[in-house]
Amino acid sequence: MSADGPASGAALGDVAAPMEARPSLLAAVEVFGRVAGTLAAVFAPVVVFGAAARPGPWSWVGWTGLGLAADLVPGLVAAAIPAVRLAFTRYHLDDEGVRVRTAFLGRSERRVPWGKVTLVRHRRTLLDRLFGLSRVEIVAYGDRGAVLHLTGLRDARPVRQRAAMQMRRSASVAGLFRND
Amino acid sequence: MRVRRVRAAVRGLDPATYLQPSENVLASLPRHRASAVPAFVGILLAWAGSSTAAVLVSLLLPAGLRLPVAAAALALLLLLHASLAVATWLRVATSRTTITDQRVYHAYGRLRYLLLQTTYDRVTDLHVKQGLLGRARGYGTVVVQTAGAGIALVGIPDPFGAKDRIERAREAHVRTLIAEHAPARAAATASTAAARGAGAATATPGGVDAPAAGAPIVQPWQGRPTASALLPHVAPPVLLLVIGLPVLMLLGTVSRLAWPLSAFLIFSSLGALRAIVRHQTSRYEVGERGVAVSVGWLSRRRVETTYGKITDTTVEQGLLGRMLGFGQIRINTAGSNDVPILFEGVREPEAVKAILDAARRQAQA
Numbered sequence: 001m002s003a004d005g006p007a008s009g010a011a012l013g014d015v016a017a018p019m020e021a022r023p024s025l026l027a028a029v030e031v032f033g034r035v036a037g038t039l040a041a042v043f044a045p046v047v048v049f050g051a052a053a054r055p056g057p058w059s060w061v062g063w064t065g066l067g068l069a070a071d072l073v074p075g076l077v078a079a080a081i082p083a084v085r086l087a088f089t090r091y092h093l094d095d096e097g098v099r100v101r102t103a104f105l106g107r108s109e110r111r112v113p114w115g116k117v118t119l120v121r122h123r124r125t126l127l128d129r130l131f132g133l134s135r136v137e138i139v140a141y142g143d144r145g146a147v148l149h150l151t152g153l154r155d156a157r158p159v160r161q162r163a164a165m166q167m168r169r170s171a172s173v174a175g176l177f178r179n180d
Numbered sequence: 181m182r183v184r185r186v187r188a189a190v191r192g193l194d195p196a197t198y199l200q201p202s203e204n205v206l207a208s209l210p211r212h213r214a215s216a217v218p219a220f221v222g223i224l225l226a227w228a229g230s231s232t233a234a235v236l237v238s239l240l241l242p243a244g245l246r247l248p249v250a251a252a253a254l255a256l257l258l259l260l261h262a263s264l265a266v267a268t269w270l271r272v273a274t275s276r277t278t279i280t281d282q283r284v285y286h287a288y289g290r291l292r293y294l295l296l297q298t299t300y301d302r303v304t305d306l307h308v309k310q311g312l313l314g315r316a317r318g319y320g321t322v323v324v325q326t327a328g329a330g331i332a333l334v335g336i337p338d339p340f341g342a343k344d345r346i347e348r349a350r351e352a353h354v355r356t357l358i359a360e361h362a363p364a365r366a367a368a369t370a371s372t373a374a375a376r377g378a379g380a381a382t383a384t385p386g387g388v389d390a391p392a393a394g395a396p397i398v399q400p401w402q403g404r405p406t407a408s409a410l411l412p413h414v415a416p417p418v419l420l421l422v423i424g425l426p427v428l429m430l431l432g433t434v435s436r437l438a439w440p441l442s443a444f445l446i447f448s449s450l451g452a453l454r455a456i457v458r459h460q461t462s463r464y465e466v467g468e469r470g471v472a473v474s475v476g477w478l479s480r481r482r483v484e485t486t487y488g489k490i491t492d493t494t495v496e497q498g499l500l501g502r503m504l505g506f507g508q509i510r511i512n513t514a515g516s517n518d519v520p521i522l523f524e525g526v527r528e529p530e531a532v533k534a535i536l537d538a539a540r541r542q543a544q545a
Contacts, residue, residue, distance in 0.1 A: 106499050110494040119296060119297070119298045119326055119330075123295075124292055124293050125292050126292045139328075140492055143328065145328055146512055161200065176301055
């Protein structure tokens with residue numbers, strides 16, 4: 001389901017029931033693109049000037065091959081780590097808050113209570129669009145606090161709607177007078 | 181068909197796709213088209229500047245390369261800036277701010293999009309900015325500020341009117357919250373009074389609200405780092421002395437590696453000593469009102485925070501920690517960019533986290 005779909009209360013299900021979402025491994029492609037793109041920008045002048053400095057029948061092919069190898073191999077290695085992490089990551093949304101849990105060799109769990117969430121961002125990049133993904137960012141006090149990035153979501157709308165509903169449920173008069 | 185697709189792409193997301201089922205829309209405001217002018221002027225200036233720089237740089241090249249390099253660079257720059265201009269126009273054309281009785285939304289984009297939303301009880305203040313062109317054409321920016329973050333509603337037509345609408349919606353939302361709060365508060369007060377009358381609940385020394393009747397009372401927890409958490413710090417110098425040095429002596433390479441080995445031994449020993457001191461002097465507390473950590477021997481540091489100030493908690497266990505059963509808990513607040521409270525080397529961190537969660541629930545109850 002995408003954000004383009006119609007909103008309906010029926011899609012939400014029981015608010016009290018915890019929700020679990022898992023990211024798609026395709027989200028790691030972005031890391032690959034970022035690393036390979038950066039390296040390509042660095043190596044492109046090297047390829048051009050290298051080929052121009054040593055002209056020959058195989059010079060362009062050789063330098064371009066070298067440039068591609070220098071981009072793609074580190075890009076793949078850099079993308080492999082987040083891909084493995086994503087495979088062992090789960091997003092949990094319950095009545096108390098939202099948790100991002102990763103359990104591979106080590107284990108980490110980050111949790112933000114709904115009462116502290118100040119903003120919800122729902123974002124979709126062109127790459128996300130290509131793979132049918134989107135991402136939701138749960139912002140709690142911005143840079144001073146925490147931002148939970150729920151990336152690689154195939155179906156972000158229930159997550160966003162759950163966040164909106166829980167923010168409303170956690171609203172309180174005491175919260176209005178909180179001195180923070 | 182193609183024209184219809186293009187029109188759909190330029191229209192942006194329909195608010196009906198992201199509104200909550202029970203919301204009433206008070207205003208749906210598209211972005212003022214004139215607000216794109218400053219961005220277009222910026223793109224034009226950037227294009228002129230970069231094109232001039234490209235031509236000047238191409239003059240430094242050999243005569244045969246000047247013309248093709250300059251032409252390629254100019255074409256590339258034109259394409260880049262034209263793409264930027266199209267992207268800017270699409271962003272302006274698809275931007276929409278929706279003010280409802282519960283939230284404010286700001287969305288733009290279609291193929292790639294961003295949707296921001298917040299509820300009124302999170303809003304701390306509203307800012308209105310209006311430049312010269314904005315005053316002439318009747319648009320401006322309203323910043324809906326929340327603690328630590330915010331939503332900039334750029335290019336809003338009649339920004340002061342929009343700000344008034346948001347303010348009125350916020351006031352109505354606060355009145356709703358107060359109306360919801362009053363019966364709950366009365367019920368809680370009655371319950372507490374009944375429990376006190378029966379002697380079931382005891383008032384906490386710090387003047388904190390007594391826990392709700394029937395709720396299990398969480399015992400305060402005090403802890404310190406476990407000894408096994410010292411292993412990663414103590415192991416390197418010990419392993420070097422016990423295994424590394426004898427092996428190197430057998431190989432006869434100790435004299436050649438004397439300097440790096442000495443440096444490693446000194447630094448790793450100092451690190452181990454620091455870890456031992458921290459281990460011996462660190463104390464962690466999960467109390468009725470909040471959490472605290474105290475650390476230090478010669479100079480002592482104690483950091484406390486109440487549950488209401490905690491924004492997020494993180495439990496982390498590395499591979500060694502999972503094998504030996506220890507980990508760390510990071511407790512963050514909105515007060516600073518650093519994590520102020522860190523429980524390092526805690527035995528069974530998940531269990532401690534559960535105690536912390538239970539204590540927080542109790543304090544909030």
